Amino acid sequence: MADLKLTDVGKTYGGTVEVLKHIDLDIEAGELIVFVGPSGCGKSTLLRMIAGLEKITAGTLDIAGQRVNDVPPAQRGIAMVFQSYALYPHMTVRDNMSFALQIAKKSKAEITEAVERAARMLQLTPYLDRLPKALSGGQRQRVAIGRAIVRDPKVFLFDEPLSNLDAALRVATRIEIAQLKEQMPDRTMIYVTHDQVEAMTLATRIVVLANKGIAQVGSPLELYERPKSEFVAQFIGSPAMNLLPGEITGTGMRTTVRLAGGGTAVSDVSTSDADMGMQVNVGVRPEDCTIARQAAVYSGKVALTEALGEVTLLHFDPDEHAQEPVIAKLPGIHKGLRGETVKLSVDPAKVHLFAQGTSLLYR
Amino acid sequence: MSPILQGVLTIIIGVGGCLAYFYGSNLVLDRVVFPARNDDQGRNIRRATMVRPWLFLLPAILALGLYLVYPVVGSFIRSLYDRSGSNFVGLGNYLEMFQESGFRVAVFNNFLWILFVPAASTFFGLLVAQLTDRLSWGAIAKSLIFMPMAISFVGASLIWKFVYAGDPAIGIINAIGAYFGAAPVDPLQIPFWNNFFIMIIMVWMQTGFAMVILSAALRGIPEETIEAAIIDGANPFQLFFKIKVPQIAGTIAVVWTTITFLTLKVFDIVYTMTGGNFDTDILPSYMMDYMFRDDGRATAVAFVIMVIVTPVMIYNIRQARKDV
Numbered sequence: 001m002a003d004l005k006l007t008d009v010g011k012t013y014g015g016t017v018e019v020l021k022h023i024d025l026d027i028e029a030g031e032l033i034v035f036v037g038p039s040g041c042g043k044s045t046l047l048r049m050i051a052g053l054e055k056i057t058a059g060t061l062d063i064a065g066q067r068v069n070d071v072p073p074a075q076r077g078i079a080m081v082f083q084s085y086a087l088y089p090h091m092t093v094r095d096n097m098s099f100a101l102q103i104a105k106k107s108k109a110e111i112t113e114a115v116e117r118a119a120r121m122l123q124l125t126p127y128l129d130r131l132p133k134a135l136s137g138g139q140r141q142r143v144a145i146g147r148a149i150v151r152d153p154k155v156f157l158f159d160e161p162l163s164n165l166d167a168a169l170r171v172a173t174r175i176e177i178a179q180l181k182e183q184m185p186d187r188t189m190i191y192v193t194h195d196q197v198e199a200m201t202l203a204t205r206i207v208v209l210a211n212k213g214i215a216q217v218g219s220p221l222e223l224y225e226r227p228k229s230e231f232v233a234q235f236i237g238s239p240a241m242n243l244l245p246g247e248i249t250g251t252g253m254r255t256t257v258r259l260a261g262g263g264t265a266v267s268d269v270s271t272s273d274a275d276m277g278m279q280v281n282v283g284v285r286p287e288d289c290t291i292a293r294q295a296a297v298y299s300g301k302v303a304l305t306e307a308l309g310e311v312t313l314l315h316f317d318p319d320e321h322a323q324e325p326v327i328a329k330l331p332g333i334h335k336g337l338r339g340e341t342v343k344l345s346v347d348p349a350k351v352h353l354f355a356q357g358t359s360l361l362y363r
Numbered sequence: 364m365s366p367i368l369q370g371v372l373t374i375i376i377g378v379g380g381c382l383a384y385f386y387g388s389n390l391v392l393d394r395v396v397f398p399a400r401n402d403d404q405g406r407n408i409r410r411a412t413m414v415r416p417w418l419f420l421l422p423a424i425l426a427l428g429l430y431l432v433y434p435v436v437g438s439f440i441r442s443l444y445d446r447s448g449s450n451f452v453g454l455g456n457y458l459e460m461f462q463e464s465g466f467r468v469a470v471f472n473n474f475l476w477i478l479f480v481p482a483a484s485t486f487f488g489l490l491v492a493q494l495t496d497r498l499s500w501g502a503i504a505k506s507l508i509f510m511p512m513a514i515s516f517v518g519a520s521l522i523w524k525f526v527y528a529g530d531p532a533i534g535i536i537n538a539i540g541a542y543f544g545a546a547p548v549d550p551l552q553i554p555f556w557n558n559f560f561i562m563i564i565m566v567w568m569q570t571g572f573a574m575v576i577l578s579a580a581l582r583g584i585p586e587e588t589i590e591a592a593i594i595d596g597a598n599p600f601q602l603f604f605k606i607k608v609p610q611i612a613g614t615i616a617v618v619w620t621t622i623t624f625l626t627l628k629v630f631d632i633v634y635t636m637t638g639g640n641f642d643t644d645i646l647p648s649y650m651m652d653y654m655f656r657d658d659g660r661a662t663a664v665a666f667v668i669m670v671i672v673t674p675v676m677i678y679n680i681r682q683a684r685k686d687v
């Protein structure tokens with residue numbers, strides 16, 4: 001129903017503290033966009049600029065084709081769900097949800113209709129006459145979501161809506177949000193989170209923010225399979241991708257890299273003759289590693305194993321060549337590997353190559 | 364003995380006495396009364412724990428009993444005797460008093476005071492707190508408004524005596540009047556309204572108090588609820604009256620009632636401004652009229668004041684507790 005267009009958006013606090021710059025982003029109507037990034041990278045700031053709670057100090061923001069830089073929040077057609085719920089503590093659930101409509105001077109019947117429909121959607125009907133303090137955390141967050149729905153906004157903004165909930169409730173509410181999105185396919189949603197699973201499961205597209213700008217935008221699997229940079233590669237996926245330094249020794253449709261640690265990696269990423277001898281980092285996801293008899297990408301002594309049942313994590317001894325100790329994630333249960341020397345190999349299709357932090361795929 | 368030495372000695376004896384009492388009484392409890400030894404160890408420790416709070420409370424209870432409960436009872440008994448204090452008159456003092464027009468005027472004025480002063484002080488305090496909230500020079504404005512709090516009632520009254528002074532060369536009101544060619548007036552002699560001119564002094568002093576407390580309360584409102592309301596489309600007035608004020612309603616009630624019983628105790632302002640003349644008496648100043656002349660009557664008034672204050676105070680304490 002509404003598309004957003006951010007053009008060269010930037011934010012400077014107090015004239016000196018630059019938090020974001022050169023943000024260009026097109027969001028299509030009906031998308032669920034997730035902002036992720038390290039703490040303090042400006043996710044909330046960007047969301048609040050879209051909401052109108054924070055002044056946009058550079059660039060322009062258009063919602064549904066209308067320039068909204070100077071439009072007050074209430075007239076932008078947005079609704080926001082806060083991490084702390086931000087319910088009005090002195091009002092009942094019903095009043096919390098109808099406040100915006102009352103302000104907008106909607107008719108009584110219309111308000112009741114809208115509130116009750118939202119309450120049914122979120123299973124809040126039995127709680128309509130309670131005060132927020134008499135609700136559990138999950139119910140409070142649902143009221144906050146209900147308050148947003150009642151306003152019938154074009155764009156929903158969520159700032160870490162689930163991070164105050166416990167693990168089980170987080171999963172349940174996440175699924176509710178996914179269902180909600182399905183019931184309202186034409187509404188645009190922008191969602192800030194720290195949680196990888198939330199980002200991967202909910203998003204149509206993920207926006208990774210870092211270093212005051214956008215590191216990469218793409219569908220969850222695109223970011224996972226074809227990260228543009230080492231930063232994105234390590235940020236998406238858990239445990240983070242292993243990076244092993246090496247030198248290109250064979251080019252062509254397939255690239256061969258001799259690793260500083262002694263192994264040899266083959267990648268499906270193609271290179272040209274000019275790349276011969278280039279210093280690169282080979283990126284290997286822990287879950288793409290398999291145990292090999294010989295001709296390994298990596299071999300090392302297992303310092304620690306973590307058996308989770310469905311998978312087993314192998315933490316290798318710190319390696320003088322890799323920045324971080326290598327981690328492998330093997331399906332199933334593997335006993336007695338601790339202290340052993342293990343060789344790992346990786347499918348060439350899943351070997352990433354990075355030169356100076358950026359992927360060779362995107363040259 | 365030099366006064367300084369005397370003072371130091373008093374402090375040493377006082378503080379040392381306290382320490383000795385707390386240390387000694389606990390020692391006696393633990394070593395002699397319920398020693399934590401042998402078979403009874405567990406039971407004795409439990410008993411000692413039950414007694415201990417009372418050891419700490421005892422001095423306070425005694426002091427309060429001596430200086431609070433005894434005077435209340437004593438006053439009540441005194442109010443049942445006549446001026447000389449030797450003849451029992453029952454409720455005579457009260458009956459006589461209720462029939463006196465001066466008393467009725469004082470009661471009426473007192474109700475004006477408890478309606479107007481807390482309402483006006485809280486209102487202005489809230490207004491200032493809100494208006495100065497995000498102002499760069501708000502802190503200066505606030506300290507100026509807070510300053511009258513530091514003046515004594517008598518001092519404040521003297522200042523306002525100058526404000527109301529009849530001579531246009533002294534009183535600002537008459538100076539302004541004179542500028543527009545009006546004849547000098549004495550605001551303190553205008554019937555009925557003179558009460559309000561006196562109350563303004565109290566409002567002037569208490570606004571600072573209300574402002575400080577309410578300003579802290581306003582700061583305590585979660586920022587997100589305000590932002591949520593902004594997104595919901597509330598304008599500044601709706602934001603203030605529908606989101607902010609309800610959230611600090613408890614604090615407003617506490618401020619209101621605190622000022623209410625401050626107001627019920629005030630006597631100095633009226634005494635200094637008019638001495639209770641021109642129908643401006645309130646109960647405490649009315650009481651002072653009788654003090655030392657007819658202690659029976661004066662204690663009876665004191666008792667009426669207490670009866671009026673008590674419910675306000677109970678409400679205040681309840682509200683303050685609820686707020687926490």
Ligand SMILES: Nc1ncnc2c1ncn2[C@@H]1O[C@H](COP(=O)(O)OP(=O)(O)OP(=O)(O)O)[C@@H](O)[C@H]1O
Nearest residue numbers: 013014017019037038039040041042043044045046
């Ligand atoms: N009012 C302000 N003045 C100056 N700097 C600010 C202000 N508000 C936020 N910042 C800075 O802006 C940066 C981005 O803050 P923001 O809250 O957007 O981070 P975030 O990505 O949401 O972090 P988190 O994941 O921890 O919520 C931070 O470095 C913060 O210190």
Ligand SMILES: [Mg+2]
Nearest residue numbers: 043044045159
């Ligand atoms: Mg944030």
